[in-house]
Amino acid sequence: MGSLHLDLKDCGQCPIRHRAVCSRCEPDELEVLEDIKYYRSYEAGQPILWAGDHMEFVASVVTGIATLSQTMEDGRTQMVGLLLPSDFIGRPGRETAAFDVVAVSDVTLCCFRRKPFEHLMTSTPHIGQRLLEMTLDELDSARDWMLVLGRKTAREKIASLLLIVARRDALLRKQLPSDGMIFDLPLTREAMSNYLGLTLETVSRQISALRKAEIIQLEGKRRVIVPDLEALISETGDDVDGGLIV
Amino acid sequence: MGSLHLDLKDCGQCPIRHRAVCSRCEPDELEVLEDIKYYRSYEAGQPILWAGDHMEFVASVVTGIATLSQTMEDGRTQMVGLLLPSDFIGRPGRETAAFDVVAVSDVTLCCFRRKPFEHLMTSTPHIGQRLLEMTLDELDSARDWMLVLGRKTAREKIASLLLIVARRDALLRKQLPSDGMIFDLPLTREAMSNYLGLTLETVSRQISALRKAEIIQLEGKRRVIVPDLEALISETGDDVDGGLIV
DNA sequence: GCGTGACATTGATACGGATCAAATGGTCTA
DNA sequence: TAGACCATTTGATCCGTATCAATGTCACGC
Numbered sequence: 001m002g003s004l005h006l007d008l009k010d011c012g013q014c015p016i017r018h019r020a021v022c023s024r025c026e027p028d029e030l031e032v033l034e035d036i037k038y039y040r041s042y043e044a045g046q047p048i049l050w051a052g053d054h055m056e057f058v059a060s061v062v063t064g065i066a067t068l069s070q071t072m073e074d075g076r077t078q079m080v081g082l083l084l085p086s087d088f089i090g091r092p093g094r095e096t097a098a099f100d101v102v103a104v105s106d107v108t109l110c111c112f113r114r115k116p117f118e119h120l121m122t123s124t125p126h127i128g129q130r131l132l133e134m135t136l137d138e139l140d141s142a143r144d145w146m147l148v149l150g151r152k153t154a155r156e157k158i159a160s161l162l163l164i165v166a167r168r169d170a171l172l173r174k175q176l177p178s179d180g181m182i183f184d185l186p187l188t189r190e191a192m193s194n195y196l197g198l199t200l201e202t203v204s205r206q207i208s209a210l211r212k213a214e215i216i217q218l219e220g221k222r223r224v225i226v227p228d229l230e231a232l233i234s235e236t237g238d239d240v241d242g243g244l245i246v
Numbered sequence: 247m248g249s250l251h252l253d254l255k256d257c258g259q260c261p262i263r264h265r266a267v268c269s270r271c272e273p274d275e276l277e278v279l280e281d282i283k284y285y286r287s288y289e290a291g292q293p294i295l296w297a298g299d300h301m302e303f304v305a306s307v308v309t310g311i312a313t314l315s316q317t318m319e320d321g322r323t324q325m326v327g328l329l330l331p332s333d334f335i336g337r338p339g340r341e342t343a344a345f346d347v348v349a350v351s352d353v354t355l356c357c358f359r360r361k362p363f364e365h366l367m368t369s370t371p372h373i374g375q376r377l378l379e380m381t382l383d384e385l386d387s388a389r390d391w392m393l394v395l396g397r398k399t400a401r402e403k404i405a406s407l408l409l410i411v412a413r414r415d416a417l418l419r420k421q422l423p424s425d426g427m428i429f430d431l432p433l434t435r436e437a438m439s440n441y442l443g444l445t446l447e448t449v450s451r452q453i454s455a456l457r458k459a460e461i462i463q464l465e466g467k468r469r470v471i472v473p474d475l476e477a478l479i480s481e482t483g484d485d486v487d488g489g490l491i492v
Numbered sequence: 493g494c495g496t497g498a499c500a501t502t503g504a505t506a507c508g509g510a511t512c513a514a515a516t517g518g519t520c521t522a
Numbered sequence: 523t524a525g526a527c528c529a530t531t532t533g534a535t536c537c538g539t540a541t542c543a544a545t546g547t548c549a550c551g552c
Contacts, residue, residue, distance in 0.1 A: 068389070070389070070390070070392075070393045072393070072397065072483055072484070072485070073483070073484075073485050074483070076397040076483075077397070078392055078393040078396040078397045080389035080392045080393070081389065091382050092378075093379060093382075094382075098386050098389075099389065121375075122371070122375075125368070125371050125374070128371070128374050128375060128378060129368075129374060131378060132338075132374060132377060132378045132381060133339060135378060135381045135382055135385060136337050136339075136340075136381055138385055139381060139384055139385045139388060140344050142385060142388040142389060142392065143314070143316070143326035143327065143344075143345065143388055144316070145392060146316075146324055146326045146388065146391060146392060146395055147316045147318070147324040147326070149392055149395035149396040149443065150324040150395040150442070150443025151318065151322040151323070151324045151443055153508080153509095154508075154509065188529070188530090189529070189530065189531095190529085196396070197395065197396025197397060198509075198510090199509075199510060199511080200529090200530080201509090201510080201511080201530095201531085201532085202508090202509055202510075204529095204530060204531055204532085205509090205531080205532080207531095208531070208532085220518090221517090221518090221529075221530065221531095237318055237319070237320070237322075238318070238319075239318070239319050399538080399539095400538075400539065434498095434499070434500090435499075435500060435501095436499085436500095444539075444540090445539075445540055445541080446499090446500080447500095447501085447502085447539090447540080447541080448538090448539060448540075449500095450500060450501055450502080451501080451502080451539095453500095453501095454501070454502085466548090467499075467500065467501095467547085467548085
């Protein structure tokens with residue numbers, strides 16, 4: 001299971017760049033792809049895959065948000081990744097899912113049958129190279145997140161998460177994060193707590209604390225305003241440039 | 247930066263399988279490799295790379311143990327990976343190290359100049375495919391570790407670490423982990439605490455607790471005996487088969 | 493033998509986050 | 523408008539781990 005970003009072109013059917021599997025390859029592959037790809041939809045809250053499930057496809061998120069998570073026997077769960085549009089699900093060479101995948105909002109996947117996709121990978125090296133790059137980026141992000149889980153305080157964890165969402169949101173709008181920026185939290189307090197290794201009560205308390213300290217402002221429960229970006233960054237405990245963009 | 251296992255053959259110079267870069271490729275590459283590879287040694291405790299350092303090579307660990315870690319401004323550090331013989335350091339397409347690499351014991355690296363190695367990758371697809379497989383495995387391991395860091399108690403963390411070391415040790419001896427098995431901890435209490443997101447005092451206390459509960463026995467500070475493997479596994483909090491082999 | 497220094501253990505106490513519980517607010521439906 | 527339901531906030535208390543401090547153990551050199 002991987003959360004990977006494939007560099008795709010527009011296919012006219014999907015709302016995102018989605019024509020060929022790899023933008024560096026010639027569009028000849030387009031015909032092949034039309035044969036092996038199809039779409040699936042999931043409603044908010046619906047499970048997409050359980051760990052151990054057989055997967056006959058790999059897929060790319062077209063719309064919506066999904067989470068990658070693990071659950072212990074007694075119910076403790078830890079989110080291990082966030083899947084956003086254009087992120088990749090599944091891994092070549094493995095038939096079963098390693099983690100649970102759950103739709104947070106309504107989700108559309110563009111699926112590729114696994115066998116033909118793997119064959120395509122061997123015949124077009126760029127795809128494998130791109131996949132390797134993306135996987136290495138994911139690995140770096142996962143390792144960055146280990147620092148957050150292992151060593152940061154609740155307040156620093158919340159600030160780190162807010163900053164990640166803020167940066168992703170800015171990226172989506174093709175802007176730089178800036179003072180006064182406004183964005184929506186895509187996750188419930190519970191989902192945040194599962195991402196951060198906290199309880200939902202602690203998440204709520206720390207968000208309130210950051211609001212009272214005027215590091216952030218809230219409009220409703222989900223919309224966040226960051227009056228001073230530097231102030232938020234300094235709450236994360238990171239050194240100035242720390243590469244925490246997941 | 248990646249911690250990757252390359253499937254290598256014996257070159258006669260290294261104590262481990264190390265002849266061609268990829269065992270699936272023809273030995274023609276051997277000549278090329280002899281040109282671009284060289285060796286480096288580091289003493290126990292010595293830093294190999296600091297995060298941000300320029301890297302002119304990628305490398306494979308030949309002997310010894312190294313750690314991959316991150317440190318915050320105020321000194322809190324989190325280990326994000328353990329590098330054992332045949333693990334891989336560096337990543338194609340990136341010139342700077344993403345994490346600190348420190349030799350725990352005396353370490354010998356077999357280094358490949360980065361540019362020629364990257365060229366070799368494009369010309370021999372199997373290498374890239376193997377690297378992708380290994381990176382995906384690393385990613386799964388990193389995500390498994392997130393559950394440990396985010397949701398497990400100190401006692402469960404220690405049990406998880408002991409089990410990982412036990413399994414690795416068994417793998418190295420080409421045996422299965424079994425009741426009564428004996429192994430040495432390669433890490434100090436402090437290094438363990440940095441791996442587990444705990445203090446060294448808590449690590450010491452929990453190891454003592456496991457000893458008093460007769461889950462483990464100790465010979466000196468470092469040698470561990472596991473009388474009943476199932477008992478140790480049940481202390482990790484994992485479901486029976488949980489894939490925690492890092 | 494006796495220091496010396498690194499690593500580890502153990503004890504006392506403080507504090508951060510978990511837990512249990514109740515109240516608030518928003519949205520949807522009847 | 524009322525009622526039900528869900529996410530969220532807030533409060534009171536408890537517990538696990540951090541922190542600060544002292545002691546113990548082992549290897550090594552003189």
